[in-house]
Every structure is written in C-alpha cells, then in structure tokens.
Amino acid sequence: xxxxxxxxxxxxxxxxxxxxxxxxxxxxxxxxxxxxxxxxxxxxxxxxxxxxxxxxxxxxxxxxxxxxxxxxxxxxxxxxxxxxxxxxxxxxxxxxxxxxxxxxxxxxxxxxxxxxxxxx
Amino acid sequence: xxxxxxxxxxxxxxxxxxxxxxxxxxxxxxxxxxxxxxxxxxxxxxxxxxxxxxxxxxxxxxxxxxxxxxxxxxxxxxxxxxxxxxxxxxxxxxxxxxxxxxxxxx
Numbered sequence: 001x002x003x004x005x006x007x008x009x010x011x012x013x014x015x016x017x018x019x020x021x022x023x024x025x026x027x028x029x030x031x032x033x034x035x036x037x038x039x040x041x042x043x044x045x046x047x048x049x050x051x052x053x054x055x056x057x058x059x060x061x062x063x064x065x066x067x068x069x070x071x072x073x074x075x076x077x078x079x080x081x082x083x084x085x086x087x088x089x090x091x092x093x094x095x096x097x098x099x100x101x102x103x104x105x106x107x108x109x110x111x112x113x114x115x116x117x118x119x120x
Numbered sequence: 121x122x123x124x125x126x127x128x129x130x131x132x133x134x135x136x137x138x139x140x141x142x143x144x145x146x147x148x149x150x151x152x153x154x155x156x157x158x159x160x161x162x163x164x165x166x167x168x169x170x171x172x173x174x175x176x177x178x179x180x181x182x183x184x185x186x187x188x189x190x191x192x193x194x195x196x197x198x199x200x201x202x203x204x205x206x207x208x209x210x211x212x213x214x215x216x217x218x219x220x221x222x223x224x225x226x
Contacts, residue, residue, distance in 0.1 A: 035216065045156075045164065045207055045218040061215045095163055105211035106154040106169035113163050 002026040004034075004096050004111035011117045017084040020114045022096035029077040030054040033099040035107060036070065036081045038092040048094075051079055086118045122146050122210055126219035133198055133224055141193040141222045143208035148188050152212040155184055155193045158221075159204045167206075168193065198224075 007021040022034065036048040049060035051070040058070050069082045083090060094114045097107035123146040133139050143153070151171040156164035166175045168184035171191060181196045195202055203226055208219040 037218075044221050045209075047216045047218070050214070050216075059214045097164075099211075100169070104154075104170045104173070105152060106166055106175075107156075107164075107209075108166050108169070108175065110163040110165075 002098065002109045004098060004109055006094075006096060006111040006114045009115040009117070011119065012086050013120055014087055014118055016086050016118075017082060018086060018116050019080055019082040020094050020096075020116070022079045022081070022111050024077045024079070024098065027098075029074060031101055034072075034079045035097045035099065037095045037097060037107075039095070039113075040089070040092040043092075046092075048081065050099075053077075053079065083116075086116075088118050090116065091118045092116060121215050122149060122212060122217055124208055124210055124217050124219040126206075126208060126222050128222060129220060130223040130225055132226065134226070135198055135200060137198045139195045139198055139202075139224060141195075141206050141208075141224075143186075143191045143193070143219050145189045145191070145210055145212075149210045149212035151187050152210055153184075153186065153191045154209045154211060155182075156207045156209065157202075157204045158207065164207060195224075 003025045005023045010018050012018050030053045035050040051058050053072045072079045096111040098109045100108040125144045153171045155168040158164045167178050172184045183194045185192050205221045205223045207221045
C-alpha cells in the first residue's frame with residue numbers, strides 16, 4: 001500500500017535551518033510528483049512547493065523562494081524539504097503529499113506530518 | 121495567484137442533516153478542484169477529486185459538484201465521524217491554493 005513516512009518533530013532556534021524527509025513506498029517513486037504543504041497552529045493549509053522525482057524539477061511558492069530547497073534521492077525513494085532562516089512564524093506541521101498519476105492532479109496520499117517548532 | 125474562498129468558516133449541524141459547503145475560485149479552474157477532510161492532529165484526507173469524483177473508500181454520502189468558479193461539497197445524512205474541517209483546493213496551475221476551510225460543528 002502507498003505510504004509516505006516523514007521524519008520526526010524538530011525544535012529549532014530562529015535563524016537556523018530544518019530538513020524534513022518524506023520516504024515513499026508502495027508505488028513507483030518516480031511516477032508521481034510530491035508536494036509540500038504546511039499548517040500553522042490553528043490555521044489553514046499553505047502550499048510550499050513541489051518536486052518531480054523523475055527529473056528533479058522543482059516549483060516553489062513565491063513566499064518561500066530563496067529560503068526553501070527541495071531535493072530527492074531516488075535510491076531511497078525519499079524527498080527532502082529544507083527551510084532556512086527560520087522565524088517563529090515558520091512554526092507549523094509540515095506535510096508531504098503525493099499527486100495521483102494521471103490528469104487530475106489531486107493529492108491522494110499524505111505523510112503523517114512533521115511538527116517544526118521555532119523558538120529561542 | 122488563484123484565490124479560493126470558502127464561506128462560512130464554520131457551521132453547526134446535527135447528525136442526519138444534509139450539509140452543503142461552497143467554494144469559489146477567483147478565476148475559471150475547470151474541474152481542477154479537490155475536497156479534503158481534516159480532523160484534529162491528522163493529515164488531510166482526500167474525499168473528492170476533479171470536482172465530482174469520489175475517492176476510493178470514501179462513503180457515498182459525500183458528493184461534489186460544480187465547474188469553472190463555483191463548487192459545492194455535499195454531505196447527506198451527516199454522521200458523528202463527519203464533524204471535521206473541510207478544505208477545497210485547486211490544482212489548475214501552480215501555485216496550488218486551498219480555501220480557508222469550513223469547520224462542521226455539532
């Protein structure tokens with residue numbers, strides 16, 4: 001069965017960087033794009049960006065341009081999202097999500113989420 | 121960027137009710153509209169994709185309709201486990217955006 005398993009919770013100081021992993025299993029890794037979405041406490045869902053595991057092409061939300069880096073390792077079926085220059089407003093749960101193969105582009109499977117807390 | 125508007129942000133309902141949740145896009149997105157359910161402490165769960173297609177394993181009391189700019193999620197015979205927050209999302213182009221969510225409360 002399809003699974004996306006994310007790395008554990010992180011606590012970081014302002015100005016630091018965090019790198020969250022998302023390991024995929026149960027399907028052909030390179031066949032589906034992976035997106036990252038975050039949710040601040042009590043807030044809605046915010047799109048961060050996406051990566052194509054096949055060729056590594058990336059699209060970032062303008063809000064995060066210059067601070068976010070997405071990469072993938074096809075040998076371990078894992079994608080990574082690194083966010084730098086952290087500030088308190090980056091405290092959130094970060095999710096990876098798979099895009100269904102085909103034309104509909106919906107996010108059919110999600111990781112369990114990784115809580116990133118930014119605090120001094 | 122395409123803005124997704126959900127209103128109201130919350131609504132009260134009872135078990136057995138029929139509930140409709142609207143979502144409006146700021147421009148024509150065809151049928152690139154998806155609906156997710158989220159419960160506290162959990163990841164969002166896909167309910168409806170491509171505006172009206174029911175995701176596998178989702179009960180048939182959930183349905184979606186609409187195209188272009190106006191969309192609706194309908195839940196008939198509301199069950200206790202349906203009390204949650206519902207988000208619409210467009211995937212017409214990047215950036216992908218979500219509506220602000222509608223919380224269905226008892």
